[in-house]
Amino acid sequence: MSQQVRGVVAGRKGAAVRIETVIVPDPGPGEAVVEVQACGVCHTDLHYREGGISDEFPFLLGHEAAGIVESVGAGVTEVAPGDFVILNWRAVCGRCRSCRRGRPWYCFDTHNATQRMTLADGTALTPALGIGAFAEKTLVAAGQCTKVDPAASPAAAGLLGCGVMAGLGAAVHTGGVSRGDSVAVIGCGGVGGAAVMGSQLAGAARIIAVDLDDDKLATARRLGATHTVNSSERDAVEAIRELTGGNGADVVIEAVGRPETYRQAFYARDLAGTVVLVGVPTPDMTLDLPLLDVFGRGGALTSSWYGDCLPSRDFPTLIDLHLQGRLDLDAFVTETIGLDGVEAAFARMHKGDVLRSVVLL
Incomplete structure (x- = not known):
């Protein structure tokens, strides 16, 4: 049965984001529903809001996220309910010419969930980078979930999902x-x-x-x-x-x-x-x-591109280094906010006075 959750939606180009009711369907084959615990506010989210990436409004923003797998669809073996995961936007296909050459970090056919999340009126949402994690729960391809050590804080771990991994x-x-x-x-x-x-x-x-x-x-x-x-x-x-x-x-x-x-x-x-x-x-x-x-x-x-990373290889290793005290991911968390703080976080981002604002759910 589908679920109703709160999510941050950019409805039209340049307009302030709003918290809307988002309908999350049950996961289909190869999909997973993730309960989002934390999600960083990235410049890419602002680019989506400004129409700088595509015009496929409305967007469900947010992509630098960590959380707990709630449920999985048929055929999913890489993660299971209860796993602590970092979400990624490079779910490699394993079949394209780059993957076949042993270079999956350049995968040319990365994939997202097949089903669409919607607004309450049925309007289909476009999830930012195929993730859409400024929401209490989100639907992704199971390959977008990378299991890591749950000892890491979600606020720090989620940042590996984009900006920190890229740099x-x-x-x-x-x-x-x-x-x-x-x-x-x-x-x-x-x-x-x-x-x-x-x-x-x-x-x-x-x-x-x-x-x-x-x-x-x-x-x-x-x-x-x-x-x-x-x-x-x-x-x-x-x-x-x-x-x-x-x-x-x-x-x-x-x-x-x-x-x-x-x-x-x-x-x-x-x-x-x-x-x-x-x-x-x-x-x-x-x-x-x-x-x-x-x-x-x-x-x-x-x-x-994305730090030429392979999430399944890099995220667990970097989380281990973080937990060993050799990689201070917490240093990138300037502030923590709620879903209603995203618009203000965009303004602070423009001023350049934060490394990352992180939404905690």
Whole structure:
């Protein structure tokens, strides 16, 4: 029997979100219903509300979530009722050309629940990133549930579902940061901060955090940065080169998603170094670089999708590291709020004074 729950819905472009009654159907084959315990407020949710991702309104927002599996549909074997899980938006198919080549973290055919959650009047909802977790319960594909150690707090664990995993993975997986490397991270919000933490976890010797905001730079220090650069006061490229013996960093992670900061990343890396783009640009942005410089500097220019993570591999490992005291996920939780606090959290996000607001249910 379907259930009625409360959820945060974006009804039309640019309008304030509202708490609505959401109808959650029983799970069908390959699906699961999850009782959501916590869900982070991510920039992607704001992009949905602003119509920046698609026009398939109304949206059921929220995707950085952790909770308890309540029920599963036919054929589900990977999780069972009672499991503590982190929700992910990369439920790999195991069949596409990338999966067949042994690269499931690039899966080209990830899947979501087949059934749709609806409003009380029957209007179909589009769940953010196929999850829709600003709700007391949500319906997802069972492959979107990754079982982890329940000793972790839901507020911290859920953040691995998007922003923290994206930044940490950009360093560890995409950038291949290793022991002794020099790393520069441009943009020190939640994703950039996670890239700093990931670089420290990987053993980088020098981690340079770059931002316009001194408060964010102070936070980056707490997350593992060895040096900070306020790029409103100093030229970021010159500063990074100065801090790396005149050479530039081995890996530069661009966590802003703008042409200006990407150019900084490009010229702030060492010869044969790596630039990782994890900041998300808007559709109108273009990049102009001298092709000779692209050729002459060598190395790699790459982008990072979801930190190139494989949830079934990475989430349990990172939760274990967190519980061992080696990965401070709690540091990303700036505040906890209720479902009725999401709109205000969007406003604080615009001001840049939070790493993550987390909805507790």
